[in-house]
């Protein structure tokens with residue numbers, strides 16, 4: 001494989017450091033990596049994902065259901081039992097092949113099975129490549145909330161084969177673009193001028209930097225949540241009302257990014273030129289900055305107060321002269337005013 005066909009970013013975490021490999025046609029490389037290190041492998045994936053690994057060592061494929069509901073303790077239980085029946089031991093490997101649902105669930109299983117074993121992510125969605133597969137946050141959902149049970153458990157390697165994006169539905173591609181738009185404000189790069197491979201690599205470099213400096217999100221890693229206070233509120237309202245025409249995660253984040261910029265403008269943290277830059281990036285990715293017409297504005301504030309960065313008051317990641325920063329205890333009336341004009 002020539003050096004042009006792939007790039008590697010290291011997530012630097014001392015003896016838990018690992019490579020994130022980005023490129024095209026990586027499946028043979030994945031086989032080489034896995035087969036030279038492990039004797040037995042469990043591949044966790046979904047039936048909807050039209051990509052399969054063919055490994056030179058003993059392996060079996062375990063499928064989980066599609067959709068967010070698969071991130072449950074029930075599925076953890078089912079998959080773990082199947083791994084035990086397969087005879088998977090602590091010195092073997094789990095490969096999570098899929099988007100964020102598969103890597104969150106697979107990573108969580110790996111962190112608990114045999115009290116923690118090696119796993120590797122092969123990301124097949126754009127959102128997975130630039131975000132979910134990297135950084136070691138694993139989780140499943142409870143009825144009471146999303147990602148309430150989880151662990152910090154770093155993979156041994158992550159592979160992002162851009163070839164797999166060829167089969168990704170357009171809505172999922174847009175979801176990845178929403179997260180990529182976010183990275184434009186976490187760096188000084190003009191990402192959109194780059195090739196897809198270089199954009200994905202840059203996003204991973206940025207995320208890897210935040211993970212390396214704040215693995216457990218005690219501080220600056222929280223800046224990766226830019227656009228997520230309103231973004232999560234939009235997503236949560238769509239789920240709670242069981243709407244079929246919801247926004248994907250990244251589409252909701254794009255709206256949230258623009259809202260955070262409007263809020264920053266109203267608080268004199270940024271000027272109109274910077275607000276316009278936000279719009280250009282969001283539109284550059286073909287995304288919309290407006291609230292969807294199904295949204296119930298009256299309850300959005302309550303949803304935003306439930307944001308995980310919040311301690312009961314309104315908390316946003318906001319842009320400013322010194323870059324992004326987590327701003328707590330923002331007055332409800334200020335947020336409400338920006339919301340009513342939005």
Ligand SMILES: NC(=O)c1ccc[n+]([C@@H]2O[C@H](COP(=O)([O-])OP(=O)(O)OC[C@H]3O[C@@H](n4cnc5c(N)ncnc54)[C@H](O)[C@@H]3O)[C@@H](O)[C@H]2O)c1
Nearest residue numbers: 046048066099100101124125127128131132137164167168
């Ligand atoms: N751990 C983290 O740091 C982190 C960060 C962001 C998001 N997440 C989690 O990620 C999840 C969302 O992940 P997602 O956006 O990747 O969605 P997803 O995993 O649900 O995948 C979206 C859909 O695309 C299908 N799919 C995946 N790859 C495909 C391919 N190559 N071709 C065709 N279809 C394909 C899947 O089967 C699924 O139906 C959420 O549960 C979220 O909480 C985790």
